Amino acid sequence: MKNRLKVLRAERDWTQADLAAALEVSRQTINAIEKGKFDPSLPLAFKAARLFNMSIEDIFQDEAAA
Amino acid sequence: MEEQIKESGDWAARVNRNTLRLGYCTGAWLVTTAVATFGPQFIWHDNTLLTAIAIFINLGVGFVTIAANKHHLQSLDEMQQKIQLEAMALSLGVGFVCGLSYSLLDQSNLIAADAEISHLILLMGLTYFAGMVVGNRRYR
Numbered sequence: 608m609k610n611r612l613k614v615l616r617a618e619r620d621w622t623q624a625d626l627a628a629a630l631e632v633s634r635q636t637i638n639a640i641e642k643g644k645f646d647p648s649l650p651l652a653f654k655a656a657r658l659f660n661m662s663i664e665d666i667f668q669d670e671a672a673a
Numbered sequence: 674m675e676e677q678i679k680e681s682g683d684w685a686a687r688v689n690r691n692t693l694r695l696g697y698c699t700g701a702w703l704v705t706t707a708v709a710t711f712g713p714q715f716i717w718h719d720n721t722l723l724t725a726i727a728i729f730i731n732l733g734v735g736f737v738t739i740a741a742n743k744h745h746l747q748s749l750d751e752m753q754q755k756i757q758l759e760a761m762a763l764s765l766g767v768g769f770v771c772g773l774s775y776s777l778l779d780q781s782n783l784i785a786a787d788a789e790i791s792h793l794i795l796l797m798g799l800t801y802f803a804g805m806v807v808g809n810r811r812y813r
């Protein structure tokens with residue numbers, strides 16, 4: 608699964624630690640999600656969507672469907 | 674954002690608190706295990722009542738440690754929980770399979786020494802550690 612977390616984070620000038628703190632996960636988890644090594648659960652994806660004020664589809668894309 | 678970070682500060686503090694609590698409990702369990710193991714020989718010279726008390730205290734502290742471990746795991750984020758789950762599955766599987774084979778080797782006298790539970794615990798501990806290292810590297 609691809610995602611735009613890194614880009615969205617950079618647009619807001621947030622560090623991985625800032626985003627991790629906002630989503631209540633570790634910085635390592637944010638790093639793994641950004642690199643596509645770990646897919647977040649639906650609740651975490653919704654939380655990220657709320658934080659960025661976007662829909663889940665705007666942040667996460669299914670590579671198989673692309 | 675600031676409000677979310679503040680709430681998350683609570684999350685990070687909660688994880689640290691639970692990790693610290695688990696550390697204290699594990700330390701206490703280790704101490705009570707050492708007392709129950711060496712006490713009869715070096716401290717109270719085979720007094721049965723004191724030995725029984727030491728073993729039951731060790732058992733009680735052990736259950737508190739299990740509860741602390743459960744709280745610790747619940748406070749971790751989902752990726753950390755996944756790493757822990759994979760490491761524990763590996764440790765349990767290796768411990769179960771190798772422990773049974775080890776016991777069979779002992780029963781059929783294919784090994785000279787008696788099978789010791791401490792060897793199994795050591796194997797499970799090392800396997801869990803290896804699983805944690807591999808899991809953390811995989812998601813780095």
